[in-house]
Amino acid sequence: MSTTPSPHVVGDKEYKLSQQLKDKITDLSAQYPEKNSVIIPALHLIQDEFGWVPPAAMRQMAQLLNIASNTVFGVASFYTMFNNKPVGRYHIQICRNIACSLNGSKELLEHIMKKLGIQIGEVSNDGKFSVSTVECLGACGSAPVMMVNDVYYENLTEKKVDQIIKSLE
Amino acid sequence: MISEKKALTRHADVPGMDVIDHYIKDGGYQGLEKALKRVPQDIVEEVKKSFLRGRGGAGFPTGLKWSFLPKEKTKPFYLVCNADEGEPGTFKDRIIMENDPFLLIEGMTITGYAIRADLGFIYIRGEFKWIAEKLEKAIEQAKKKNLLGKNILNSNYCFDIKVMRGAGAYICGEETALLESIEGKRGEPRTKPPFPANVGLYGCPTIVNNVETLACIPFILQHDAETFKLMGSFQAAGTKLYGISGHVNKPGVYEYPMGTNLKDLIQYAAGGVKNSKKLKAVIPGGLSATILKADEIDVNMDFDSCLKKDTMLGSGGIIVMDEDTSIPEVAMTTINFFTHESCGQCAPCREGLAKIQQILKNLLAGNGTANDLKTIDELANIINGSTLCPLGEAGALAVNAMIQKFRPEFESLVN
Numbered sequence: 001m002s003t004t005p006s007p008h009v010v011g012d013k014e015y016k017l018s019q020q021l022k023d024k025i026t027d028l029s030a031q032y033p034e035k036n037s038v039i040i041p042a043l044h045l046i047q048d049e050f051g052w053v054p055p056a057a058m059r060q061m062a063q064l065l066n067i068a069s070n071t072v073f074g075v076a077s078f079y080t081m082f083n084n085k086p087v088g089r090y091h092i093q094i095c096r097n098i099a100c101s102l103n104g105s106k107e108l109l110e111h112i113m114k115k116l117g118i119q120i121g122e123v124s125n126d127g128k129f130s131v132s133t134v135e136c137l138g139a140c141g142s143a144p145v146m147m148v149n150d151v152y153y154e155n156l157t158e159k160k161v162d163q164i165i166k167s168l169e
Numbered sequence: 170m171i172s173e174k175k176a177l178t179r180h181a182d183v184p185g186m187d188v189i190d191h192y193i194k195d196g197g198y199q200g201l202e203k204a205l206k207r208v209p210q211d212i213v214e215e216v217k218k219s220f221l222r223g224r225g226g227a228g229f230p231t232g233l234k235w236s237f238l239p240k241e242k243t244k245p246f247y248l249v250c251n252a253d254e255g256e257p258g259t260f261k262d263r264i265i266m267e268n269d270p271f272l273l274i275e276g277m278t279i280t281g282y283a284i285r286a287d288l289g290f291i292y293i294r295g296e297f298k299w300i301a302e303k304l305e306k307a308i309e310q311a312k313k314k315n316l317l318g319k320n321i322l323n324s325n326y327c328f329d330i331k332v333m334r335g336a337g338a339y340i341c342g343e344e345t346a347l348l349e350s351i352e353g354k355r356g357e358p359r360t361k362p363p364f365p366a367n368v369g370l371y372g373c374p375t376i377v378n379n380v381e382t383l384a385c386i387p388f389i390l391q392h393d394a395e396t397f398k399l400m401g402s403f404q405a406a407g408t409k410l411y412g413i414s415g416h417v418n419k420p421g422v423y424e425y426p427m428g429t430n431l432k433d434l435i436q437y438a439a440g441g442v443k444n445s446k447k448l449k450a451v452i453p454g455g456l457s458a459t460i461l462k463a464d465e466i467d468v469n470m471d472f473d474s475c476l477k478k479d480t481m482l483g484s485g486g487i488i489v490m491d492e493d494t495s496i497p498e499v500a501m502t503t504i505n506f507f508t509h510e511s512c513g514q515c516a517p518c519r520e521g522l523a524k525i526q527q528i529l530k531n532l533l534a535g536n537g538t539a540n541d542l543k544t545i546d547e548l549a550n551i552i553n554g555s556t557l558c559p560l561g562e563a564g565a566l567a568v569n570a571m572i573q574k575f576r577p578e579f580e581s582l583v584n
Contacts, residue, residue, distance in 0.1 A: 032331070033245070033288070033371050034352065034353075034371055036352060036353035036354075037333070037353045038353065039354075040334070040335070040336055040353060041334070043336065044295070044334060074355055075353065078355040078512075079335070079336030079337050079338050079356070080337040080338065080509075081295045081335075081336040082336055082337075096502070096505070097502060097506055098257045098258060098452070098488055098503070098506075099414035099420075099488060101502050102414075102415045102488070102490060102494065103415070135337075135506055136255060136256070136257035136259075136456075137296055138260050138262075138294060138296070138297070139260055139263070140257070140258050140259070140412060140414035140415075140420070140486065141260050141413070141420040141421045141422060142420070143414060143415075147296060150298045151299075152296075
C-alpha cells in the first residue's frame, strides 16, 4: 500500500461541494435508520475532497441535510481526525503514545521535523508536507508507527522514514 | 512452558481468509448453520454456559448482557460491534478484522439471530480505513452467498451489517459515547441507567460487544459451551488474545488460554525483554490498567486474578518496560493521552486531568514542589467515581499508581 497525495486546497471559493459529492451524501444518509448518522461519514468524504473540513463546505453539507451548521461544526470539532485547517498534501502523523514512545517515536519526530524544516502543526512552504503527533494508532506491536494520509507505516527507523519521505512525490 | 490454543486465530496461518470460499472451506459458517437450527433463546443460554466474558475490557458476562434485552419487541433491536480499539497497548481486534473478517461477520450474524436484532453496525476506529473497506467487501461477499441479508440460509432470519468509521476519539470506545457517535453526534458518554439494552442506538434496545467477544461466538456454536470453556484455564473460560508491546524481543498478538501467567507470556510468547535488559515494569491490560513492578508480574491474566492483584486484565494489551525506562516520562505520556481524550463533559475529569498534566510537566521541567505528589494523589481521589464514565479515573489512577510504586523516581525530580 502506498500513500496517494491528498488535495491541499486553500481559498474559500474553492470549497464548493460538487453535485457528485452532494448526491453521495444524500444517498448515504438514506441508508441509515436516521439521517444524522451520515454526519461523520460525510465529514470524511469532505476531508477526502479538500484535505480538511472547511467551514464553507460544512455549511453546504448542513444545508443539504437540513440541519443547523452549528450541529456539524460541533461534531467536526470533537473528532481529532477532522483537520480544522489545511494540511500538507502529505500529512504525517506520528504516534506519541506509550508503545511508540518506548520505541523511540520522540527521536523520530525530531528527525522528521528537522528533515522537513517544519514544526508540529505547520505546513511546508510548498504545501507538500505537514507534521503532527497523534495518540495511539492501535499498532503497538509494530511500534513506532506513523500515518501518512490514510496509510500506516510501521516498525519505523530513521532510515525507513527517510526512504518513505523520498518516495512521496 | 505454555502452549498456544487457537480458537480465534485458527485460520491465522491460512492466507486469503478475506475470500468467503476460503473461509467456508476451512470450516467457516458451520457455527451459523448450527445456530439457525436452534431457537434464539437457546443460543443465549449456550453462550451463558460458556462463561464468555466481554473482551473489550470490562469482562461483563456476554450471555447475561444479551438477556437484559426486553422480552417483548416493540422497536427495532440493534447489535453494535465495538471495533474502536483505542486503548493504548491494544492491537488485537485489528488482526481479527484484517486476517479473518468473516469470523467477526459470522459472529455478528449468529449474535444478531440470538438477540433478535434487525441491523448490526461495526463501529471501527477511523484510522483503520483499509480495514473498514475490507469488512465492507466481506459483507458484500456474505450477502451474495445468502449468509447475510434476507432469509439467511433459507431461514426467516434477516440481518444486515453496516460499517461506520469513527474519527479519532478514544472516548468512542465507551459504549454510550460510541452510540452517540453512530447517531452523528459528539462522542459524549450518556448517563446510565438506562443501559443500552433498554435505550441504546436511536433510542432502541441495543447490545454492544467487542470484536474479540463476537469472534468467540462461531466457535461456541460450532462446538459447544463446554469445549470453549476448556480452551481456557481452570479458573477462566476460553482463550484470550494478548497483545504484547514495548521492550520485548517479539512484540505481537498471541492467543493463549485465558488466565495464562503474565510472566510466562512475556518470557515465552514475546521472547523476553529486548537487548538482554532487566525488566522494570509492566502495564498488563492497556494504559488504563495499574502498572506492575517487575516483582509483581506473577499474575494469571484473567479478569478475576488481575483484580485480586489490584490491576486489571482490560483489553489484554501488555506493555513491557525495561530497566532504562523513566516512569515519570511514562506518567507524562499517560496523562497527556487521557487529558487529550477527555470529552470535557465532566469537570472533575476535564479540569482534574489537566491539573495533573500541568503538575507533571512542571516536575519534569525541574520546577516541582514538595507538595506536588500529594496534590496528584488528592486529585486522583476526587476524580475517582465522580464522572459519567471511567476515562477520568482511569487516567488519574494509572498515573497515581506509577507515583506510588516508583515514588523515589518522582521525588528525585523535586528540588
